[in-house]
Amino acid sequence: MSREHYLQPDSSLAGAGFLDSERFASAGTSCLPDRRSFLRCALCAGAAGTISTMAHPLDAMSLSPAAQNQDDSQFTVEARFYQKLPNRRIKCKLCPRECSVGDRERGYCGVRENRGGTYYTLVHSRVCAAHIDPIEKKPFFHYLPGTLALSLATAGCNVNCKFCQNWDISQVRPEQVPADYAPPQRVAQLATQYSCPTIAYTYSEPVIFIEYLMDTADAGHAAGIRSIVVSNGYIQDEALRAAYGKMDAVKIDLKSFSESYYRQVVCGQLKPVLDSIVTLHKTGKWLEIVYLVVPTLNDGDAEFRGLAQWVRNNVGADVPLHFSQFHPEYLLKNLPITPVPTLERAKQIADAEGLHYVYIGNVPGHPAESTYCPKCGHILVQRMGLEVTQMLIRKGTCPYCGQLIPGVWHV
Template sequence: MNHQPPDITRRDFVRAASCSICLTGTSGLCSALKKMLRPSIAHASNPPEHGSVKEVMYYKKLEGLKIECGICPKKCRISDLERGYCGNKENRGGTYYSLVHSRPCAIHVDPVEKKPLFHYLPSTMAFSIATAGCNFECRFCQNWRIAQYRPEQIQSSFTPPEKIIRMSIEKNAPTIAYTYSEPVVFYGYMFDCAKMGRLKGVGSIMISNGFINEKPLAELCKYLTAVKIDLKGFTDKFYKDQCSGELEPVLNTLRVLKRTGIWFEIVVLIIPTLNDSPAEIKNMCRWIAENLGKDVPLHFSRFHPMYKIRNLPPTPLKTLETCLAIAANAGLHYVYLGNIPGHPAESTYCPGCSRVVIRRIGYSIVENKIREGKCSECGHPIPGVWKQPGSLAL
């Protein structure tokens, strides 16, 4: 571990954190806990100059000063002075620049369980960052005031990768989480932080919609320690109508993650009447079992009305429990319910002896009976990342 003193003061950190926007993930605690865990929302009165533009890593130059972005499957073709769908990258004279590299608009320290990642270093903190922008526009976006905004519309602070690493070390967070908005659209920043973090013994987790091209994903996985994918639904119609996205590229991302061997978990936000049909959930669970294996943790999370969907109620508990039963029938070993604090399905059960191996209440770990990656009662292996990978040990 590098014990070099950070070049930011505690005051800097508090200032950065207080000016950030930290919003709840797709699953979380009750509102009281959410309030405790999130700083206030701040809108910039004077948006910063974006002097720290950096050339985008994956794109093609085309005729007439146009470019084609290669980060995500949208493959935006962008004219001079225009931006892609994500809104945070701009073509300037035929060169494509990220306007958010080193410009996080949210900095916060969260329990890793909030992401949620339940099989990854339980009870540790994740130094969480986000920038403006997203390559989807989910009508139910839970973090739309950063994900659906352009960089000029929200406050950000210049925080280069080396500063992020130092801040995470100072906060005793073994992991940096790229989260809240959509890290695929701040790929270059995430990549540089993850690469530098690996050298300094800090892990990196990507909390993403999975809408990323295979080549940048494979390259990034060399430096990540875990991934959480939001699987929005299991029909292309849902992806198209509700998210402005596509299903198949996300499924391909999941296949690539499986092939790569990196630890990953899946979250599905269940929205009443839109993606909650038992048939759809059944197809999804069957696909996961067949293509990714039965040990992939699957979290069904409760929807709350937000952004453009404000006419639907929060997901009924019964619906979520139906999803839970369908997933169990499909043979999936680790199925959780999110945004239902205190529900038994927040805890991890051993597939061997059915006993609780990690008991959770909200983001808190009440009891952890995993020893050396196994159930302490019956010795059944419980897959996950239970200690910092050797090459990353602090």
């Protein structure tokens, strides 16, 4: 599940403003001590809020010509990646959980159902959240910075993170949330119409709407629109290669570097996620990694160090690593917001381990939101919140020293 909040059409402005004020409070004590900086940050956050309000909710985009009285059958398509078993049972081969599902039952994700021995996805083209977001919100920092992404999600998720901020769409069955019919061609058409160079599969967990993701990516590519995905990476190898092979960039939420955390807080496993990251890197997809720092649960120095070493040794020092701030949500409302010094400590450790692009996320105005040249140290992409305020990279290199800066910088 993404840490990126899906904005309800009727509450996006209020939601963004509330969160931003909390972030200022945290940031102000650490990196923005003076009034000028505070006001600058507030202005920036206001701009970010404005961008969010520019986001077109599904209704405004008229994804579906007739949203009322949608027939469930139009969302129901035979699933890929499953195996038929005797007695009308099936085994799902989509994620490492490998749910064994009896007739008339659903898998752990809640969006796939066995009907008479055939497994169906119930969420094809069943979009419950859709917005136009800055790509920085995903976050992608080295992929088409400053552009907009047509972002969408269906209900459901294959894990159950106790900190999920989108749990009201990720931890429900599709029939429990309002949704619109948005077939792939319509999504591609809207992305073109609203000048979005990318379609982003995000908010809930794209693994569980993989058929829709694959079909939409094809439709997008046919229309010249790229596809990017924000995923937990908890997926089997065959499905990963088939589906994310169609993606132009992938962001993986690596939720911890500990199996016990994955078991207790995420309800999943770490090892398959690490395997996915390595596979994606080998296939040459643009890859970024986000690590949500949850106070007391995954914020130890040893864990940060182990993570940074693993990233350096397995996918290289050039893969961007984002340390994001946690906000109390869902089943972890008892924990505080991650202190900014904790995020800075994580960054220091990762920097010391030799990673070149380590960012701090969810703290608008923090200097570590920006991209710096690892060779000469000049700022190359300056960000404030979700806005790119300065973009100096030319032809993928640092204008000061000529250092190659990995990423996809221009459409």
